[in-house]
Amino acid sequence: MKNLPQKVRSKKLSSRVDLTAMVSVSFLLIIFFMLVGELSKPRVLDLSLPDNDCDDCLPGCVDVTRIYTIILDKNDKIITYSGLLQSPLGSPKKIEFGKKGIRQELFNRKKMILEYSTSMGKPKNGPIVIIKPSKKSNYGNLVDILDEMAIAKIDTYAIVNDFTLEESKLLASN
Numbered sequence: 009m010k011n012l013p014q015k016v017r018s019k020k021l022s023s024r025v026d027l028t029a030m031v032s033v034s035f036l037l038i039i040f041f042m043l044v045g046e047l048s049k050p051r052v053l054d055l056s057l058p059d060n061d062c063d064d065c066l067p068g069c070v071d072v073t074r075i076y077t078i079i080l081d082k083n084d085k086i087i088t089y090s091g092l093l094q095s096p097l098g099s100p101k102k103i104e105f106g107k108k109g110i111r112q113e114l115f116n117r118k119k120m121i122l123e124y125s126t127s128m129g130k131p132k133n134g135p136i137v138i139i140k141p142s143k144k145s146n147y148g149n150l151v152d153i154l155d156e157m158a159i160a161k162i163d164t165y166a167i168v169n170d171f172t173l174e175e176s177k178l179l180a181s182n
Contacts, residue, residue: 076135080139080140081182087103093172105152111156118134136165141167
């Protein structure tokens with residue numbers, strides 16, 4: 009019986025599966041879905057809506073003490089006034105660009121309006137700045153005033169190119 013061919017036994021392979029690659033792929037998928045989930049969240053934009061609880065005015069009005077208008081004129085001139093031009097809270101001022109000019113004025117106006125709003129029980133109501141570039145002002149002035157808004161941290165502002173008759177007269181007189 010020794011001469012009979014012996015059975016060749018097959019080598020037993022390990023029954024263990026290497027899961028290293030699967031773990032790596034699963035972590036990559038987890039990271040991918042976490043990132044996609046974070047990027048797909050809607051971003052909320054704060055809107056400054058008019059007050060509905062104004063007693064002495066029409067519904068949806070804005071407190072005129074919060075309004076600050078900046079008119080950009082030729083030769084880097086700025087004319088500013090608070091409130092409405094028909095009944096301004098002060099006389100219109102001529103201001104220059106720069107640290108001691110419009111920037112200081114914006115900081116002062118913001119501080120005054122925030123103090124007033126806090127005394128009225130609405131501490132988050134900051135200034136509403138209306139920027140009105142005239143036809144004679146240049147694009148650089150508009151960019152500069154937008155930079156000043158960012159430096160002064162004024163969140164609510166609008167660029168308006170419509171001038172009232174009084175504002176046109178104010179520009180013509182300067």
